Amino acid sequence: MAGATGLIGSQVVRFAAAAGHQVVGLSRSGGVDLTDPAALGDHLRDVDAVVDVTRPPTMDQQAATRLFTEVARNLGTAARAAGVRRTVVLSIVGIEESQDFGWYVATLAHERATREHAPGPRVLRSTQFHEFPGQVLARSRRGDRAEIMDLPTQPVASAEVARLLVELATQDLDPDRGGDVEVAGPRRESLVDLVRRLVALRGEHVEVVPAPAAASMAGGSVLPGPHALIRGEDWETWARAAVAAGRA
């Protein structure tokens, strides 16, 4: 489990362990920096499947592309050598159509390096997580004002993404679907509107101002395609519970 301590990875570890699987957690804070080709040692001995949900600690396109590529190459090379049969990497819906957005250039490099180096690659492309409006607000807030990219999104509960990653790592897929899967939540929303609703649910006072998004994304490139799996609760249901519990 690469990225075991993150938002998604920590849930994957929990669900996989609850389903009776033995999990090896990999992260820098756990002592394994996957950008170092020697770091894996024998961590992958007797491992059947690798799940990669790492995320570089920078949004800079060039730096993130380099780090994503190094991690995927090192993990894939070590996994092949250890006889791992399957690798599942988490990616984002619509990134091929959104190459005018630097972070998605880096994310596509992650996918491609995984397909090139890893044994039995499968790609799960998710829409934005329900936590995304809160993450964007935290990054964009300047005092009582926040400029938010104006784009449509169909967010999904991160817990559903984590459950699906466990399924993809441990179960055979319908051969008609191939190795790649898209997942989204049930409702199409506007990101600006979600941030405003989150601010209101929290009882905060922040002026949320729409800002131009990359042209592809403003045009709907990150919305799910017709074959996407639709999973989990809608954003409003999730947000009300999460804010009440102090988790959003």
Ligand SMILES: NC(=O)c1ccc[n+]([C@@H]2O[C@H](COP(=O)([O-])OP(=O)(O)OC[C@H]3O[C@@H](n4cnc5c(N)ncnc54)[C@H](OP(=O)(O)O)[C@@H]3O)[C@@H](O)[C@H]2O)c1
């Ligand atoms: N946010 C969204 O709405 C969204 C939607 C779809 C897909 N995604 C994708 O989902 C993935 C996971 O997102 P997340 O929110 O769970 O990320 P996150 O919370 O930032 O977690 C990232 C994980 O990667 C680990 N990591 C980073 N660099 C590493 C390295 N060099 N070696 C080993 N471990 C490393 C981190 O642990 P350490 O820091 O301890 O190393 C952490 O466990 C990302 O690729 C993201 O692009 C996100």
